[in-house]
Amino acid sequence: MMGSDFELTEELTFNNETISEIVVSSLNSELLIWKMTTYFGSAIASVDLNNDGLSDLLVGAPLYSNNQDEGKVYVYLNTGSQDEPLKLAQEIQGSKAFRARFGTSITYCGDLNKDKFNGNILGTEVDVITSSAIFEVIPSGAILKIIAPEKLLEDIVVGAYESDTAFLFKAKPIIEILAWLELSPDSVDPDLTTCSLNGEDYVCVEVTACFQFSGVSPTFDLDIEFSIDVDEENTKAGIESRFLLTESKLTHVDGMVGIPGENIRTCADSYTAYLSDKARDLLTPVPMKLTYDVFKYPVVTSVRGDEPLPFPGGLPPVSNSYDCGKQYVTEEVIFVQNCGSDGICQTDIELNVEAELPGNKRDELILGASPTLYINAKIDNNGEEAHQAILKVYHPSDMGYEGVEIEAVTCLPLADQRGDTCTAEIVANCLPQIGQDASAIVECSLGNPMNAYNSATLKLRFDVSDIPWSQEREINITMVVYTVSIETEEEKPNNMKQLKFSVIVEADLGVIGGECLLRLQATSTGQSDQQAADEFRLDQAVKAVELFYDHDGDESRYNQSHIGPAFNHEFQVINYGPGRLPLNSNVTIQIPWRNVDGGALVFIKGIKINANKGSCNEARILELQRRRIEEAYVAKGSTKISYAEEEDSDQQIATASDPTQLGCEKAKCVDLSCNIALLERDELVKITVEMLLWEHTFVS
8 A cells, every 4th residue: 555745625526415625645654565466455444443542454455365365354553653653463364265355345343242342344255254253154245334223233234246135234232231139138147037937937038139221222121031049159069058049948040020121120029048957157158149131032033014123123132241141140148247346257276185995094995994985075266256166086987976965165264354255155966977088087066156265075975895906906086176267377286186095905814613513322232342343344344335325326425324423514714804805715624534544534425615605625535535435445455555645634643642632633634625705804604514423433
């Protein structure tokens, strides 16, 4: 684009109208053609593109080509400098379509979407685009802007000369919608109920959506569709809303209201919001979100000439928003708090804990010594209200939470020192929970809020009777107090305490025994002792197996008539405590069963343990007894065979002066070994040895 230095003033007549004083002054700048044969400058438009108050310039070059006539538009910004007033800021190539000839026409169209920036329409021989939208693909030769007087809107006409067609793009009215929520009251006391529902009292707020619109002439009726969401951030996170709308207790409601005209304040019907009895956060305000938009009216395709259009220009309006769509406003319900003049709750929580283990040492837990562990937790609030104050106890899963008692609630002396009021009151509610990692947690609410300058002592009770034992087993308990009120980083360490116990085994086992003899009656036959002994000589009778065992298919049946009277010997194994014995115990009992010459003293019929609390080496002893009987009483080429000493007790045989008692010093003993299962404190296990007195040995 070039020019020369001249100035001309003259009058021109066009369409019977005179235009005077057309002035062409001297050229003070020029734009160089970037590429020859591009038709650079065939279309131009001067417009303030960046709202700096200076006119910028758009220059079309429709024959600009990389392949074949794609076209380009050059954007020059006005710098305001005399030396270089225009500076190339951007090159636009549109869709780069084949023979698009982008930049064939350029038309200024004003602020189409009310974004405070001027828009321009750039035409090609393939399509038309604007600075904010792409229209339908239309071969265009000319673009016109039409201002409809009745609505002051700018419609666009695009001419398509190759198809003898012109396209009219009608602009929708853009309106300003003013919306707000009215909350009554906008602040509530969580302890003061104001309404009732189904016989229950609630803290309530009336929520009303109100609207007003402006920006068009003439005015018209307008429908607004809206929705109200309560505590949206919490509900999206899966947390229950603190307020619920309507009797159906909803967190989202939809509605619509009709506005009879421009600048007329109109409100929809009110909704009642009920404070949930499950609400815990009574410190953070509850947001009420109002989302709204113009009702989606159907498009009116045609009307008769004598019928009025529902809206100016025939198209429904759109709201003046970023995407001409939904907008929202938010109001908050505030909770009344006792948090000083600044309304900010600043607190200082201090936690102290102490364990009670009856019968145990301070840092040791004797397994089974006590079924219950008590933890005394003293929580001091040395500041203002502690909202959502919660005590969490992280404990092993094999400890069972049983309950809590409030031991004491008092006011701290700090309240008087600071001249503040204090109400000693707390409502504690503890519930067991399962953590995300399957850990066991007890969560105790300390009141919402926990009153300022309150001191509360809770006594928590846990069942530790089923804690298993293992090497180096420890019990670790962590207790933490949380609050949403403000605490400094220096104060937070006081909120946590830990308890640690070593699990130990401590038990005192005792074994006592006693005879339970059957009455033995002896009947004299007039025979001498030698005669009686001769009659009992078993080696002259039939085989010992037949003498002592009935062989009618059941070898466990004994022929008692050939042995002697029956009696039982009972042994008691007792755990005297103080704790449980989680391991198996072994008890060895030595029973005299043969004299020094090998003669049998007793015949063992069986061994029993009550309540299936263990087992003994009964099978081994009975087998050994059978072998001893055969060795002693069945002739095998010589009078007797040698005894298997290694299968008897290894006690040394000695001679004692007291002939009335038989022990392992005077007789040969057999070891009765029994494994006893775990024993609780004070539990008793009975081992009963059923025996027959061997009369032949005693008589002979």
